[in-house]
Amino acid sequence: MYAALWRVLPGPLWLRILQVLVLIALVLFVLATWVFPWVDTIVNSQESTVGTP
Amino acid sequence: MSDATPPAAPAESRRARRALRRRKPVSVIGVFGEVLITGGVLVFLFIAWQLWWNDLVVAGEQSSAANQISQQWIDDAQAASSTPTPTPTNTPTAAPAQPSGFGTPVVAVAPAEAQPFAVLYVPRYGAAYSRTIAEGVGLNVLNSPRLGIGHYPGTQMPGEVGNFVVAAHRSANGGGMHLINELQLGDPIFVQTADGYYTYRFRDLEYVQPTDVGVLAAVPHAPGATATDRIITLTSCNPLYSTAERIIAYGVFDSWQPISAGPPAELAAIIAAQAAG
Numbered sequence: 064m065y066a067a068l069w070r071v072l073p074g075p076l077w078l079r080i081l082q083v084l085v086l087i088a089l090v091l092f093v094l095a096t097w098v099f100p101w102v103d104t105i106v107n108s109q110e111s112t113v114g115t116p
Numbered sequence: 117m118s119d120a121t122p123p124a125a126p127a128e129s130r131r132a133r134r135a136l137r138r139r140k141p142v143s144v145i146g147v148f149g150e151v152l153i154t155g156g157v158l159v160f161l162f163i164a165w166q167l168w169w170n171d172l173v174v175a176g177e178q179s180s181a182a183n184q185i186s187q188q189w190i191d192d193a194q195a196a197s198s199t200p201t202p203t204p205t206n207t208p209t210a211a212p213a214q215p216s217g218f219g220t221p222v223v224a225v226a227p228a229e230a231q232p233f234a235v236l237y238v239p240r241y242g243a244a245y246s247r248t249i250a251e252g253v254g255l256n257v258l259n260s261p262r263l264g265i266g267h268y269p270g271t272q273m274p275g276e277v278g279n280f281v282v283a284a285h286r287s288a289n290g291g292g293m294h295l296i297n298e299l300q301l302g303d304p305i306f307v308q309t310a311d312g313y314y315t316y317r318f319r320d321l322e323y324v325q326p327t328d329v330g331v332l333a334a335v336p337h338a339p340g341a342t343a344t345d346r347i348i349t350l351t352s353c354n355p356l357y358s359t360a361e362r363i364i365a366y367g368v369f370d371s372w373q374p375i376s377a378g379p380p381a382e383l384a385a386i387i388a389a390q391a392a393g
Contacts, residue, residue, distance in 0.1 A: 064150040
């Protein structure tokens with residue numbers, strides 16, 4: 064999977080590494096901006112009150 | 117592919133080997149393994165985001181929102197005192213038994229659900245710490261980037277005889293009570309409202325089951341008893357990063373001063389520092 068992605072990337076080694084870093088940054092941004100806040104609403108178990116459900 | 121090509125030169129054979137590897141078919145198990153590893157990394161990233169990154173972001177937002185509302189009350193009080201309004205007819209009756217020089221503390225009426233009405237300052241949590249207290253302990257209050265601390269509906273208000281009970285997260289979503297276990301006997305717990313400043317002093321900690329609503333009583337663990345003291349109760353999760361138990365911090369009322377009199381000396385320095393940025 065990742066090997067195939069690596070093969071698809073064009074350019075010399077340094078350019079490929081740069082592209083991978085940009086892709087990772089992009090994925091992290093999407094996760095932190097949209098995915099994780101959404102997951103947080105589903106798995107939230109951070110109850111800190113007494114007696115309330 | 118498997119034809120034996122005599123290795124002529126080391127460089128050439130390396131190239132041949134690389135070509136071989138490149139042509140290796142994508143194996144199902146390999147992809148499955150990579151998917152599993154990716155899933156594990158994602159879970160790790162989520163935990164890091166929840167407990168560290170988002171916690172920091174929300175804490176900053178909650179703190180600056182609290183500073184804003186605090187400053188608003190101070191400005192409003194100054195504007196009200198500078199405008200020539202008729203002297204209030206409703207002068208507070210002198211209560212000789214009060215420990216402070218400003219008479220009986222003013223007790224506000226609890227606002228509607230999710231409405232902010234107070235700001236909490238706990239110097240032990242850090243000089244930059246401030247959080248807005250709103251009515252209700254739902255996640256819409258506790259997780260909100262502009263609120264963070266919830267007041268249990270039905271419990272008393274700041275300065276009222278009885279028990280002023282609030283809840284906040286121990287970790288994540290701003291972690292309003294992250295350092296609750298660090299409180300020391302006598303530590304000030306300041307509550308600012310539109311009416312004034314209420315100073316409580318930390319008394320003790322208690323660890324209870326999540327179902328133990330006895331801590332919400334006007335006299336904790338003595339429901340039905342007539343309250344004579346003014347206390348504040350902070351509730352949060354225990355242990356840290358778990359929700360198995362609840363940690364309860366009690367504080368007793370120390371003094372009160374109206375907003376026109378300005379904050380107590382220790383709090384004044386904190387408010388000034390936070391307003392400065």
